[in-house]
Amino acid sequence: MAKENYRKINKSRAIRRLVIWYKRNSAVTSIVDSAANSAATASNVAENVVSSAGSVVNTASNVAGNVVSSAGSVVNTASNVAGNVVSSAGSVVNTASNVAGNVVLSAGSIAKNTLQPLVFDPLKRLQANENSNYKDTVDTGKRIWIAVDGMGGDHAPGPILEGCLDAIQRFPINIKFVGQIEKINEVSKKIGLSELMEKEIQNSRFELIASGSPIGMNEEATAVRKKKEASINVAMNLVRNNQAKAVYSAGNSGALMASAIFRIGRLKGIDRPAIGALFPTRDQSRPVLVLDVGANTDCKPNYLLQFALLGNIYAKDVLQIDSPKIGLLNIGEEDCKGNELSLQTFKLLSKEKDLNFLGNCEGRDVLSGEFDVVVCDGFTGNVLLKFLESVGGVLLDILKSELPRGRRGKVGSAFLKSNLMRIKKRLDHAEHGGALLLGVNGICVIGHGSSKSLSVVSALRLAHSAVNHNVMEHLIQLQKLPVLNS
Numbered sequence: 001m002a003k004e005n006y007r008k009i010n011k012s013r014a015i016r017r018l019v020i021w022y023k024r025n026s027a028v029t030s031i032v033d034s035a036a037n038s039a040a041t042a043s044n045v046a047e048n049v050v051s052s053a054g055s056v057v058n059t060a061s062n063v064a065g066n067v068v069s070s071a072g073s074v075v076n077t078a079s080n081v082a083g084n085v086v087s088s089a090g091s092v093v094n095t096a097s098n099v100a101g102n103v104v105l106s107a108g109s110i111a112k113n114t115l116q117p118l119v120f121d122p123l124k125r126l127q128a129n130e131n132s133n134y135k136d137t138v139d140t141g142k143r144i145w146i147a148v149d150g151m152g153g154d155h156a157p158g159p160i161l162e163g164c165l166d167a168i169q170r171f172p173i174n175i176k177f178v179g180q181i182e183k184i185n186e187v188s189k190k191i192g193l194s195e196l197m198e199k200e201i202q203n204s205r206f207e208l209i210a211s212g213s214p215i216g217m218n219e220e221a222t223a224v225r226k227k228k229e230a231s232i233n234v235a236m237n238l239v240r241n242n243q244a245k246a247v248y249s250a251g252n253s254g255a256l257m258a259s260a261i262f263r264i265g266r267l268k269g270i271d272r273p274a275i276g277a278l279f280p281t282r283d284q285s286r287p288v289l290v291l292d293v294g295a296n297t298d299c300k301p302n303y304l305l306q307f308a309l310l311g312n313i314y315a316k317d318v319l320q321i322d323s324p325k326i327g328l329l330n331i332g333e334e335d336c337k338g339n340e341l342s343l344q345t346f347k348l349l350s351k352e353k354d355l356n357f358l359g360n361c362e363g364r365d366v367l368s369g370e371f372d373v374v375v376c377d378g379f380t381g382n383v384l385l386k387f388l389e390s391v392g393g394v395l396l397d398i399l400k401s402e403l404p405r406g407r408r409g410k411v412g413s414a415f416l417k418s419n420l421m422r423i424k425k426r427l428d429h430a431e432h433g434g435a436l437l438l439g440v441n442g443i444c445v446i447g448h449g450s451s452k453s454l455s456v457v458s459a460l461r462l463a464h465s466a467v468n469h470n471v472m473e474h475l476i477q478l479q480k481l482p483v484l485n486s
Contacts, residue, residue, distance in 0.1 A: 143172045143205070146463050147235040147244035150179030151214035152251020154449050158187045160250065163456020165196050168205050170457065171464050175200075176244055178209040178235040209234060214251065217449055221254035224262060232256055236263040239442045246463040248434065250447030250456070257295055260440040267475060272296045273439030274307045275378070275446055276314055277385055281369035288366060289315055290329075290374045293381035293435060301344035304328070304375050308355055310438040311373035313478055317469040318462075321372050327361030329376035329384075335359065341377065349375075434459030436466060438475070443467055 148164055150157045157179050164175045177184070188194040200206035212229030224233055232251060236259045238244040249256045257273060266273060276291035291307050292299070308326050315324035328346055330338040335346050337360065349357045361374050366384065376384070434455070437444040445463045447455055466472075 143174050144246075144464065144467050145174045145176055145238075145244045146460060147176045147178060147209075147238040147247045148460075149214075149231045149235045149247070149249035149251055149256075150177045150184060151211065151231040152249040152256075153447065153451050154217065154250075155452065156214075156250065157184050158191050159452045160456055161188060161193060161197070162191065163451075163453035164460070165193060165200060165206070166453060167457045167460040168200055171461060173460060173464050174205045174207070175460075176207045176209050176235070176238055178211050178231045178238075180213070180231075181208055181210050184208060209238070211235075215255045217252050219252060219255065221252070221258040223252075224255050224259045230255075230259075232259050233263065236260060236442075236444075239444075240264045245467045246443035246445065248445045248447060248456075248459050248463055250434075250449060250451040250459075253294060253446050253449075256444065256446055257437060257440075260437060260442065260444050264440055264442040267439055267441055267478070269478075270306055270310070270439040272299070272303050272306070273437050274303075274310060275381075275435045276311055276438050277381075277435040279367060279388060281367050283369040286321075286369055286372070287319070288369070288371055288374055289319070290366065290376065290381055290384065291438065292376065292378040293385045294378050295437070296378040297382075298379070299341065299377040301341060301348050304341070304345040304377070305348045305352065306439070308349055308352070308357070308373065308375045309478060310475070311375065312355055313474050314436065314438060314471065315372045317471045317474055318465055319372065320469075323356045324372035325370065326355050326357045326373045326375065327359065327365070327371035328357075329366070329374050329380060330360035330362065333360050333362060345375075434462055436462065436471075441472075443472060 148160065150160050150164075153160060161177065161184065164177060167173060168175060185194070188197050197206060201208070211231040211234040212227060215223045215227055215230045215232060224230065227233065232249050232255055235244075235247045235249065239247050240263050247260075253275070257275075260273065272292075273295055274292035275295045276289050277293045278287040279290055281288050289311050291311050296303060308328075312324050312326065315321045326349065328342065328349060330342050330346075332338070335350075336343075338346070342360075346360065349355060358371065361371050363384075365371065366374055434445040434447040434451075437446055443463060443466045445459050445466075447459045451459070
């Protein structure tokens with residue numbers, strides 16, 4: 001009899017400790033609450049849990065009240081609860097008693113379907129509906145041809161080829177893949193894509209175009225004059241001859257710009273083309289276009305005015321913004337702040353009636369969502385771009401290091417995994433893939449030198465979107481503005 005009482009007292013203590021643990025771990029308590037709603041043989045304790053769905057703390061308090069201060073005897077209550085814990089198949093308390101095992105194993109599916117919207121409210125703002133510009137699929141329609149510099153990039157041609165074959169499956173595009181045929185065939189066999197490539201060639205959705213040796217990442221942009229058969233030149237010729245609607249390269253950006261200027265030319269009235277890159281903002285549905293991010297390290301005020309006009313067209317056509325808000329990147333909001341370039345550019349932008357110019361944009365405002373287009377010289381823009389590329393990885397490392405260790409840390413990590421991946425996706429430059437070279441007489445997309453297949457897919461999506469929204473037609477209309485003919 002003494003031994004039986006001893007067991008009951010031990011069970012009561014175990015349950016009391018379990019209740020305390022629930023109270024400190026709202027995520028686990030939420031699992032208990034969720035399971036209780038679906039339990040067919042819910043006991044009195046489970047009914048109390050279900051009826052107090054108002055808050056996790058109240059639920060824990062009701063369970064504690066049933067265990068400790070129930071009108072009946074503590075021993076009998078503990079015995080009843082213990083019975084449910086031990087013998088109820090699929091019951092609430094059984095799940096809780098095996099937290100280290102069952103909870104962790106089922107955390108992924110339960111958290112994804114039921115718990116995340118309740119437990120991780122502070123992250124809701126970072127989980128807004130995905131922007132249409134970032135979705136993995138687009139509307140099907142007439143397929144368009146895009147020329148790809150298959151030899152451009154640090155890891156070409158493997159990742160470039162993989163990204164192109166993937167993009168063909170996702171978007172209504174065909175690819176003219178320019179490069180050294182022998183090397184492409186060799187790499188395709190090595191990475192297991194030769195059969196898929198041959199299949200797409202037979203389907204007339206993929207075509208190999210022969211070229212000479214590529215222009216290296218460390219070569220001068222003027223190399224495009226010497227290497228006339230370089231892959232970027234051959235790809236650009238396809239656009240010039242109207243055999244492709246757009247061109248993509250992850251190679252030497254200076255060479256791409258030089259090849260574009262020499263072979264398809266600049267738009268009338270545009271002195272210098274600019275590279276426009278999309279940055280994420282607080283509002284996931286509204287990215288900001290920053291230009292120039294590397295094409296022109298030294299600029300004049302009229303260059304920046306032209307960048308603003310080009311960015312305005314892009315924001316209207318591709319981002320579908322009726323009246324894009326334009327900002328000039330500066331060290332202060334006041335119109336008297338900045339260097340001589342900023343001061344003179346501010347005056348020009350203020351006078352331009354075709355622009356919705358809101359004034360200076362400080363560095364902290366770039367990602368605020370208050371501006372749709374931010375204009376700066378290429379040196380400043382490139383520094384800003386490279387800095388942003390590092391933010392995603394650093395932020396995730398900090399978050400991971402702050403997670404608690406031990407059993408609680410494992411449970412928390414299981415719930416947070418999808419949230420962290422979603423944040424990483426928003427900040428990862430690979431998700432945006434490329435930047436448009438604006439100001440030339442054709443659609444040119446520049447990819448990052450280290451682009452992998454995901455970046456290529458994103459860049460080709462951007463190229464398709466630019467063609468689909470008639471960007472070039474509207475840029476040509478831009479040439480009629482008096483400010484570009486004065």
